[in-house]
Amino acid sequence: MDLDARYHEFHNCLEALGQGHVLAFWPQLDDEQRCRLLAELDLFDLAKVCALARDHLDSPPEAAGWADLEPVTPLPYRPGLDQVGRYADAVRLGRQWIAGGKVAALTVAGGQGTRLGLNGPKGMFRISPVRHKTLFQLFAESIQAAGRRYGSAVPWYIMTSRDNDDATRAFFAEQEYFGLSAADVFFFQQGVMPAFDRHGRLLLAEPHRLSLSPDGHGGTLLALRRSGVLDDMSRRGVEYISYFQVDNPLVKVLDPLFIGLHASTGSEMSSKSLPKADDFERVGNFAWSAGRLFVVEYSDLPEALAMARNPDGSRKFDAGSPAIHVLTRSFVERLTADERRFGLPWHRAEKKVPYVDASGQRVEPDEPNGIKLETFIFDALPLAENPLVLETSRAEEFSPVKKATGQDSADTARRDLIRRAAAWLEAAGCDVPRRSDGEPDAVIEISPLLASDRDELCEKLTDPPVIRPGQQLYLE
Numbered sequence: 001m002d003l004d005a006r007y008h009e010f011h012n013c014l015e016a017l018g019q020g021h022v023l024a025f026w027p028q029l030d031d032e033q034r035c036r037l038l039a040e041l042d043l044f045d046l047a048k049v050c051a052l053a054r055d056h057l058d059s060p061p062e063a064a065g066w067a068d069l070e071p072v073t074p075l076p077y078r079p080g081l082d083q084v085g086r087y088a089d090a091v092r093l094g095r096q097w098i099a100g101g102k103v104a105a106l107t108v109a110g111g112q113g114t115r116l117g118l119n120g121p122k123g124m125f126r127i128s129p130v131r132h133k134t135l136f137q138l139f140a141e142s143i144q145a146a147g148r149r150y151g152s153a154v155p156w157y158i159m160t161s162r163d164n165d166d167a168t169r170a171f172f173a174e175q176e177y178f179g180l181s182a183a184d185v186f187f188f189q190q191g192v193m194p195a196f197d198r199h200g201r202l203l204l205a206e207p208h209r210l211s212l213s214p215d216g217h218g219g220t221l222l223a224l225r226r227s228g229v230l231d232d233m234s235r236r237g238v239e240y241i242s243y244f245q246v247d248n249p250l251v252k253v254l255d256p257l258f259i260g261l262h263a264s265t266g267s268e269m270s271s272k273s274l275p276k277a278d279d280f281e282r283v284g285n286f287a288w289s290a291g292r293l294f295v296v297e298y299s300d301l302p303e304a305l306a307m308a309r310n311p312d313g314s315r316k317f318d319a320g321s322p323a324i325h326v327l328t329r330s331f332v333e334r335l336t337a338d339e340r341r342f343g344l345p346w347h348r349a350e351k352k353v354p355y356v357d358a359s360g361q362r363v364e365p366d367e368p369n370g371i372k373l374e375t376f377i378f379d380a381l382p383l384a385e386n387p388l389v390l391e392t393s394r395a396e397e398f399s400p401v402k403k404a405t406g407q408d409s410a411d412t413a414r415r416d417l418i419r420r421a422a423a424w425l426e427a428a429g430c431d432v433p434r435r436s437d438g439e440p441d442a443v444i445e446i447s448p449l450l451a452s453d454r455d456e457l458c459e460k461l462t463d464p465p466v467i468r469p470g471q472q473l474y475l476e
Helices: 003-016 031-041 046-055 081-099 135-150 165-174 219-226 229-236 256-265 329-336 377-383 410-427 454-460
Strands: 103-108 156-160 185-189 192-194 204-206 212-214 240-245 269-275 284-289 292-296 319-321 325-328 347-351 370-374 388-391 442-446 471-475
Touching: 003 031, 003 046, 046 370, 081 103, 081 135, 081 256, 103 135, 135 156, 156 165, 156 219, 165 185, 185 219, 185 229, 192 370, 212 370, 219 229, 219 329, 219 377, 229 329, 240 256, 240 329, 256 269, 256 325, 256 388, 269 377, 292 377, 325 329, 325 377, 329 377, 410 442, 410 454
Parallel strands: 103 156, 103 240, 156 185, 269 388, 442 471
Antiparallel strands: 192 212, 240 325, 269 319, 269 325, 284 292, 284 319, 347 370
16 A cells, blocks of 8 residues: 555545644654554554553543452461471472473563663663672573573563664674573563643644553563464463563562462462552552452552551551562463454553643643653552462562652662672671661672572582672672
8 A cells, every 4th residue: 555545545644533633743743753653553443452542531431449358368488387398399390391392481671760860771871889780681691691500591572662772682692692592582572652732632742643641561562472482472372471570680580489489379460569668669569359369559548558467566457568479371362362362451641741732832831741652560469360370578579769869769679689688698697897877887799699588508618708898809
């Protein structure tokens, strides 16, 4: 179909949907710009997008209320006496699956490092306290170490975005994939959704471009299907997907216990939780509703439930989500088999969205003017059979890098990497000097190539080092 014919097809469709303004600048565009605009329009079922816009103009449908919520009791971080055998069996099973090539790592890495002062993908941010390794390098070394320990290459799937895909690929090539085989590292792009104004009108970023934004981490599931990742996993024999986000340098990339519990339970999707720092911590809350497992956003959890207490005074809804999951590949295949029936709900967010006005001038709004829609991967939990929640330790596995300073920042993540390294060394019999406030009086970094957890370090560290106050120490 030639350009004119395609224009008339989209023109008629958009006019019928009340979105004719999208093509208002057509006469001023050159052929390349016209092709770009039509290609973007062709990405979407426009009738469906416009219907979603209408449905989400005022308030998100999912915020109707959670009257029947019940708290979740996760499996404990450390097993009780009656669970020691189960956990030991799960570790053996998890190691068996990793060694057999049945487990893949999946990193959601579509974000930019703007809030960290980095002009590039967030995964390129240098975070380790001594060698200043990037987030990507820490994860790559964890995967490489697992391959060495279990004698099997672990495939790594990295979801990028339209904004950072080229830069991410170039960075990995420049770093020679951090010692991994390029054949075992697969990049794929997250999907996008158009933004619209408070009247449901699609916004234009430029006269020839829609205002597009990522479709949320729930879009990971569809992106796995569209990109061919699921097919690649099937060819490799991958059964389980270890999912984590790029901004958490403490994450245990491949956890045999977690994988083994997931597999032995017959779970389609499992999640880690952690005790909340306070009633209103900005993390999702695990809860049961109508016999299904949900994660309720902190903004949607009623205040009375957020503050509710058990008879012993402990927090009733205390299982927060650090966005760490294991998914069974067949579950993702089932959810995405028919894209038209993909069942994750859309969430609404009001944002400041730059746009071009009727005269073609770019406008940088001072206040939120647009509505963006995104899906969340945790909304797959109520669709999963036998979902499992395993508690983890914040000190061991969660310190997100959201900004340069303050809470959940590069500063706190580096602090927590040092704290964890010091605790591991002390468990291995090392005397770590500490300041009067209890913080380690040394800058310590343990390479994932040496140990992935405290127990592995204790096994390998036969000659604990002597650490002097103020020393910088790197162990590999």
